Amino acid sequence: MLTAAGALFAAVSTSHVDYVSIGTFVVAAAIVLSGGIGVVVARNPVHSALMLVMTLFGIAVLFVLQRADFLAVVQVIVYAGAIVVLFLFVIMFLGVDREENIAVEPLRGQRPLAVALVALGFTGLVLLAEVSKWTTGAPSVSGSTDVAASNVSQIGKSVYTTYLFPFEVTAALLVIAVVGAVVLARRPPVASNAGSVPAGEVTEDVTGDDGSVSDRPVEEAFAASSPSESTDEASGEVTS
């Protein structure tokens, strides 16, 4: 213990460390790791999501420590602001915030296998890091982080010059994702366009809802609204 502390102190004293950085790193790493473990072991999905927020903030701190200011801001806004809110929205919308009993193991041997696989992968990762070399010696094509310009202008310049084509592809990907989400989240045909839908599909949908759920208010609302929709459809067909 003393030798480890001494080695750490030697490393610290030789490489001109400021202790603020070290302390920030240690605190952020502790936050990241405890948040990550919390995501895995929390029984309630809402708690998992909040633990995920904690991890993301810790990672943002580590980004700032490594002079990636823009990415730290984007991390907080996009991840903690948008993605986790989307998670929470879905959790609460679907009403799945019930506790899951994670002590029971439904698939025999799943956890030892998971431990073995993860240990194998982690060992491979560490071995790769120890054996391989970080640098290839090739010159940087996308600009150095050392220039006097700000982080945002460096990233912007790189995105709009070197990585212009991936950037355009990203735009296409986002559009596709939005369209896909709308298509996926659309309810199966409702009363507005019910005239174009065969009646058998609607009744099948109703029985599916009735058979599967009875104890959840949202689904009860669905199940309660579906017959009224079908009657609306029936009346609409009668009037038309």
Next chain:
Amino acid sequence: MNAANTAINGGIPGEWYLALAAVLFAIGAFGLLIRRNVLVMFMCIELMLNAANLTFVTFANMLHDIGGQVLVFFVLVVAAAEVVVGLGIVVAIFRRRANATADDLHLMKG
């Protein structure tokens, strides 16, 4: 891992970040393998993505190359798209059945 490759940035060696990212990735992978709630599995995937992002930023700092940070930017966009589509699928599944743990989703089983 010689000293020349170590980023002197507040004096913290880059390997510390890489080790932290590896541990975070392992935690995410483990959670993905053992949890059965689809949403929690999604969050574990986010953990793994963040570990990869941390690695990218660390290498950008170690190698003095802004490309790593740009790549993280793209990863963020792809993660957002992935979450949107994935949660759309989850909502579509939940509309059909009450509790969708990953074990129940055997609709496509032959």
